[in-house]
Amino acid sequence: MVFAPAMQKTAPETGLSEAYDVVVIGGGFSGASFLLHLVRHLGGRGSIAIIEPREDLGRGVAYSTSDPAHRINTFASRMTVFPDDRLHFDRWVRESGAVEGDPAAMLPDGRMVPQRAVFGTYVGQQLRHAIEVSGVRVDHIRSQASAMMAVHDGWHVLTEGGRVLSASSAVIAASHQPPEIPQSLEPAAADPRFISDPWRETALAAVHPQDDVIIVGTGLTMADIVASLDGRGHRGRIHAISRRGLLSRGQSESERIQFGDFAESPSRTARQLVRRIRTTLREADRAGLGWHPVFHAVGRDATPIWAALDNAERVRLLRHLRPYWDVHRFRIAPQVEGAVRRGLQSGRLSVTAASILGAEMGERIKLDLRLRRSGKFAIAGGDKIILATGVGQNRVFETSALLQGLKESGRARPDSLRLGIDVNARSQALRANGEPNENLYVAGPLARAFFGELMGANQILNHAHDLARSIASRIS
Numbered sequence: 001m002v003f004a005p006a007m008q009k010t011a012p013e014t015g016l017s018e019a020y021d022v023v024v025i026g027g028g029f030s031g032a033s034f035l036l037h038l039v040r041h042l043g044g045r046g047s048i049a050i051i052e053p054r055e056d057l058g059r060g061v062a063y064s065t066s067d068p069a070h071r072i073n074t075f076a077s078r079m080t081v082f083p084d085d086r087l088h089f090d091r092w093v094r095e096s097g098a099v100e101g102d103p104a105a106m107l108p109d110g111r112m113v114p115q116r117a118v119f120g121t122y123v124g125q126q127l128r129h130a131i132e133v134s135g136v137r138v139d140h141i142r143s144q145a146s147a148m149m150a151v152h153d154g155w156h157v158l159t160e161g162g163r164v165l166s167a168s169s170a171v172i173a174a175s176h177q178p179p180e181i182p183q184s185l186e187p188a189a190a191d192p193r194f195i196s197d198p199w200r201e202t203a204l205a206a207v208h209p210q211d212d213v214i215i216v217g218t219g220l221t222m223a224d225i226v227a228s229l230d231g232r233g234h235r236g237r238i239h240a241i242s243r244r245g246l247l248s249r250g251q252s253e254s255e256r257i258q259f260g261d262f263a264e265s266p267s268r269t270a271r272q273l274v275r276r277i278r279t280t281l282r283e284a285d286r287a288g289l290g291w292h293p294v295f296h297a298v299g300r301d302a303t304p305i306w307a308a309l310d311n312a313e314r315v316r317l318l319r320h321l322r323p324y325w326d327v328h329r330f331r332i333a334p335q336v337e338g339a340v341r342r343g344l345q346s347g348r349l350s351v352t353a354a355s356i357l358g359a360e361m362g363e364r365i366k367l368d369l370r371l372r373r374s375g376k377f378a379i380a381g382g383d384k385i386i387l388a389t390g391v392g393q394n395r396v397f398e399t400s401a402l403l404q405g406l407k408e409s410g411r412a413r414p415d416s417l418r419l420g421i422d423v424n425a426r427s428q429a430l431r432a433n434g435e436p437n438e439n440l441y442v443a444g445p446l447a448r449a450f451f452g453e454l455m456g457a458n459q460i461l462n463h464a465h466d467l468a469r470s471i472a473s474r475i476s
C-alpha cells in the first residue's frame with residue numbers, strides 16, 4: 001500500500017509510469033468520497049492514482065478554508081462520508097475533540113455546526129483509514145492533469161509535472177472554477193482592489209478594517225465574507241449587490257421534517273412544478289410548518305423532478321427559478337446568519353437588487369448600477385470590490401486545458417445546459433457524437449446536467465458511492 005505524494009517520482013525514460021486500474025482527476029470532496037468507496041468495494045484488488053495538487057485529499061474548494069468564520073452550511077448530523085451511517089460525522093466531531101476551542105460550533109440546542117475545515121479533516125482521515133485497511137495501492141500525485149489521450153485499453157493522463165499515467169478507467173472529479181468576472185467588471189479586473197477569487201486563503205488580507213467594501217453577489221459566498229470581515233473586526237460599510245438582491249436563508253428548527261411529494265407523477269413543466277410547490281407551501285403554512293420542510297421534500301425528490309423535465313423545461317427552470325432555489329436550498333449556518341443579521345440591523349451592511357453597468361476605478365471605486373425595482377440609475381462607492389457570485393458555471397470547458405483537450409479530440413462535450421460534462425445514466429462522459437466512452441466517468445457536480453441536484457455533499461456522496469461500486473465491479 002502506498003499513500004504518499006508521488007509527484008517527486010521521476011517518470012521513466014519511456015515517458016510512461018506504472019499502469020493503474022483507475023486514475024482519479026481531482027481530490028476534492030467528490031474525488032475523495034469516490035476513492036474512499038472504491039477502495040472499500042475493491043476487496044484488496046487494484047491500484048489507483050489520484051491527481052490533486054493540494055496537499056490534503058478531501059478538501060477541494062469548499063473545505064480547504066482555514067477561516068474560522070467559514071462553517072458547513074448545515075448541521076454535522078446532515079453530513080457524512082458513509083451513506084449508510086448518516087450520523088457518522090456528528091459522532092466523529094463529538095468523539096474526536098475536533099471542535100475543542102470552538103465553543104460557537106455547538107448551538108444552544110446541542111446541534112453542531114463545525115468549521116468547514118473540520119469537515120475537510122474528517123473526510124481526509126476517513127479516506128486514509130479506508131485506504132489503509134483496504135490494502136489497495138493508492139498514489140496521490142500532487143499535480144494537475146493537463147491532458148488525456150484515449151488508448152486501446154484505457155487512458156493516458158499527462159500531468160503538469162510531466163508524468164504520463166496509464167489506467168484502464170479514468171474519473172474526472174475536477175469540479176469548481178473560480179467565479180466568472182462579469183463583462184461590466186472586466187475593466188476593473190486588473191486593479192489590485194478587485195478581489196476576484198474570494199476562496200483564496202489570503203483573499204481578504206488586503207481589506208483594511210475601515211475600508212468600505214462592495215460585494216458583488218448576495219448568496220452564500222457573500223454571507224461567508226460578511227462573517228469573515230466581522231470576525232476580523234472590520235468597521236467599514238459593506239454594500240452587497242446582485243441582480244435580485246436575494247439573501248441565502250437560514251436553517252430551520254426541524255431539519256428532518258419533509259412535507260409534500262414531488263416524485264409521484266412529477267411535473268412535466270417548470271410552470272407546473274412552481275404551481276405544485278406553491279400549493280404545497282400553502283398547505284405547509286396551514287399546518288404551521290413553514291417553508292423548510294417543503295424545500296427538504298423538493299431536495300429529496302430532485303432526481304425524479306429533474307428526470308421528468310425535457311431540455312427546454314430544464315432551461316426554463318434554471319433561468320427563472322435557480323436563484324430562488326439556491327437561496328432556499330443552500331442555506332447558511334446560524335453563526336453566519338447571525339453576522340449577516342447584525343450587519344443589516346446596524347446598517348453597516350446594505351443589500352441592493354441592481355444590475356451593474358460599469359466600474360470606474362478612480363481614487364474611490366464607483367460602480368454604475370440600474371436598480372431592479374425602480375429602473376433608476378445609482379452609484380455604489382467603495383475601497384475594495386469582492387466578487388462573490390459563486391463558482392464559475394458557464395465556462396468550465398474554456399477554463400480547463402484538460403476538458404478543452406478532451407473536447408477537441410471529440411472525447412467529451414459540454415452538456416447542453418453548460419453546467420459541466422455531458423454524461424449518461426452510468427456517469428460515462430459522452431463523445432462529440434453522443435456515444436459513451438466505455439471507461440471515462442465523471443463524479444460530482446460536473447455531471448449535474450444529467451442528474452439534477454448534484455451539488456450538496458450528500459448528493460455528491462450518494463453519486464460517488466454508486467459510481468465506485470459500479471467501477472469496482474469491473475476490476476478483476
Ligand SMILES: Cc1cc2nc3c(=O)[nH]c(=O)nc-3n(C[C@H](O)[C@H](O)[C@H](O)COP(=O)(O)OP(=O)(O)OC[C@H]3O[C@@H](n4cnc5c(N)ncnc54)[C@H](O)[C@@H]3O)c2cc1C
Binds near residue numbers: 071
Ligand atoms: C464554498 C463552498 C462551500 C460549501 N459548503 C458546503 C456545505 O457546508 N455543505 C454541503 O453539503 N455542501 C457544501 N458545498 C457544496 C459541496 O460540498 C461542494 O460543491 C463539493 O465539495 C464539491 O467538491 P468537488 O470535489 O466536486 O469539487 P472541488 O472542491 O472543486 O474539488 C475539485 C478538486 O479538483 C482539483 N483539480 C481541478 N482541476 C484539476 C486537474 N486538471 N487535475 C487535477 N486536479 C484538479 C482541484 O484542485 C480541487 O481540489 C460547498 C461548496 C462551496 C463552493
